[in-house]
Amino acid sequence: MAGLSLKSVKKRFGETEVIRGVDLDVRDGEFVVFVGPSGCGKSTLLRMIAGLETTTSGSIEIGGRDVTGEDPAKRGIAMVFQTYALYPHMTVATNMGFPLEMAKRPKDEIDRKVRDAAKILHLEQYLERKPRELSGGQRQRVAIGRAIVRQPGVFLFDEPLSNLDAELRVQMRIEIAKLHQDLGTTMIYVTHDQVEAMTLADKIVVLRAGRIEQVGAPLELYENPDNAFVAGFIGSPRMNFVPATVKSAQGNVAVVTAPKVGLSEVAVTTRGTPPAPGSDVSIGIRPEHFVPAEGAAAVLSGKITIVERLGGVAYAHAQIEDGNTITVESRDAREFTAGATTRFGIDPKRAFLFDKDGRRA
Template identity: 60%
Template sequence: MSGVILKDIIKRYGDVQVVHGVDLQIEDGEFCVFVGPSGCGKSTLLRMVAGLEETTSGAISIGAQDVTNRDPAERGVAMVFQTYALYPHMTVEENMGFGLKMTGHPKAEIKEKVSAASKILKLDDYLGRKPKALSGGQRQRVAIGRAIVRGPEVFLFDEPLSNLDAELRVEMRVEIARLHKEIGATMIYVTHDQVEAMTLADKIVVLRAGRIEQVGAPLELYRDPDNKFVAGFIGSPAMNFFDGTVSGDGVFVPGIGLTVSTSVALPAAEAAVIVGVRPNHIVVDPAGDTHTVDITESLGGVSYVYLTAKDGSRLIVESHEEEPARSGATVGLKIDETSAMFFDAQTELRFR
C-alpha cells in the first residue's frame, strides 16, 4: 500500500480555475475524506488522483512514484463510483473478476481473488446472481469487491452511498469502515455528508471553492475549527451563529438578549464579532419568554427544538428532556459560555 502526496495542484477549465494550489499529504493506510458543499472541487480533486482529469499544474505522487501524467491504469488505484457501473448480463462473480480477465490473469488466480473478496464483503451467497437480483447495498458491495480484486495501492470512493436509502447508508458506512480496518489500504473518500466524514475518516479535508479550509482528525475539526465555515460545516445539527458586539463583560448578542463572557482575546469594545454555539451547548429555559418555538423534532432519546429568536433569526437547540418545549411555546435560553466560539465578522477567522 502507498500514501498520496498532492503538491500545489491547480485545475483549470479554459479561463476558469476550479482548484487553487492544493497541498496535501495522505499517509500510507490512512482513510482520508474530502468533504465540502457541492461545487467545492472535491470530486475533481479525486478524479485528478485517479487520472480521469488532467492536472493543469502541480504534482501527484502515489508511493514513491510521480503519477501526474500517467494513465489511470498505471497509477495503481481503483475507483468506486456513485453509480455501481456493473455489467447487467454478468453474474456477481464475473463482474468482480472482469478487470483481471481483461488483463490476462489466469482463471485460477481470478477465482481465488474473487473468493477472498466475496468473503470480506459477505457476497458468497450471491456470486451466481446478476445485478438485477441484488439490492442497492449488495450492488455497491459488488462494486467495492471489484476494486478489491484488482489489489490497488489506493482505493478512491466518489460519493458511493448517495444512491442508497438512509438505512442502507448507515449499513454501508459500517461495511466500509470494517473493510478499511481489515485490509489496511489507503482510502480517499469524497462526500458532501459530514456525518459520513465524521464516521469514517482518520483525516478530514474540508474544501470550499477549490481550496482547503482545514485538515485534521474529525474531533479535532469539531472542537477546534479555524474559521466559521469549518465550524458550521462540521457537526450535526450545524452550529448556531449570532451577530454580537464586544462589550466590557464579553460579547453582547442582541438576537438572544444575552452577554456571553469569554477569556478569548477579542477586538476593542463595540467591534462586531460572530458568536458560534452548538445546539448541544444551549439549554431551553421554560421560564423565559423571549423566543418562540417553531417546531420540535422528537427522536426518542434526543429532540431538536427549532426556535425564532427575538430579532427574527433562527436557531436549533438539542434537548434531552422527556417533555421538550412544544410548538408555539415561548421560552428563554441559557448558553454554556465555555463552549462558545468567536469569529471575526469580516474574515470569519476564529479568535483563540
C-alpha cells in the first residue's frame, strides 16, 4: 500500500499545456475521485501517475519514492480502464493471471492469487469461460481481478463503469466500495458520475482546464464550495445562479436584491467581508433548497415550463422574469403544474453568494 504526492505537475502536448501545475497529496488507503468537465485532463493526470504519459515538469512520488521518470511496471500501480481490454482467446483465469505470468511467478502462486481475486469478485464459477461468454459487468470484474492479483500499492480507475447499464453500475459501484473496504488499498478513480463521486470518495478533486479548483470531502464540496464552478459541478441537478446586486453589507452579511426577477431583499451570510454595496454578484440556490413560499424570507416567481416526475421526487423547470430558467425540487410529485406561474421560497441560510468572478463571497 502507498500514499501519493504530486508536486507542481505539468504536462504539455506540443504547444498545449493540458495539466497546468497540480499539487496533490493522497494518503495511504484513501479513495480519491477526480471529476471535471470533458477534456479537463482527468485521464491525462491518471496516466501520468501510472507512467503511461511522461511528466513535462514537477514530480510524482508513490509510497515516498520519486517515480517521475520510472517505468510503469516499477511503480507498484495497477490501472483499470473503461474498455476492459481482456484477451478474447484466454479464459477468465488466464486473463486474470496474465500480469503474474508476465512477471514469471510460479504457477501455484498464480493459481492461488487468481482464486483469491475471483472469490472477492464473485467470479469463481466463471473462471473457465471466455470473455465473450460474460456480461459487461462480469467482464469489468475480470479486468479489476487482473489488477487485484498484482497486489498494487495504488489502484487507478479511469471511468471503469461507464460502459455498463444503469442497474449494473449501481451494483458494481457497491462492489468497488466493498473492494476498497476489504483491501484498504489507495484508489484513484476518474468518473463523470455524480453519485459515484459522492458515494465512493473520501476526497474529491475537482479539475478544470488542467488545474485543481478545489479538493475536499464530498459533503465539504457540496456544503462549502470555494467558487461557482465547484458549486455548479457538485450536486445534481446543478445549482441555480441568479444575478443580483449588493444593496448593503455589514459584518459578514450582505443584503442583495435582484429587481429583474422580483427579488426584493435577501440577507445572505458571507464567508468573509462581503462585496461592497453596488457590486454585481450571483446568488446560488440548490434545487433541493427551495422552501414553501408561504412564510419564506424571500420568494422567486416563475412560470413552470416542464415538470419531471421521477416518483419520489419531482423537478420543475421554471422561467423566471429575467428569462433564465431555474430548477426546483419537490418531494411532493404532485406539487408542480406545468404552465402555472408559481412562487418558490428561498431560505437565505441555504443561499450562497458569489462575486462577479465566481469566487465565493
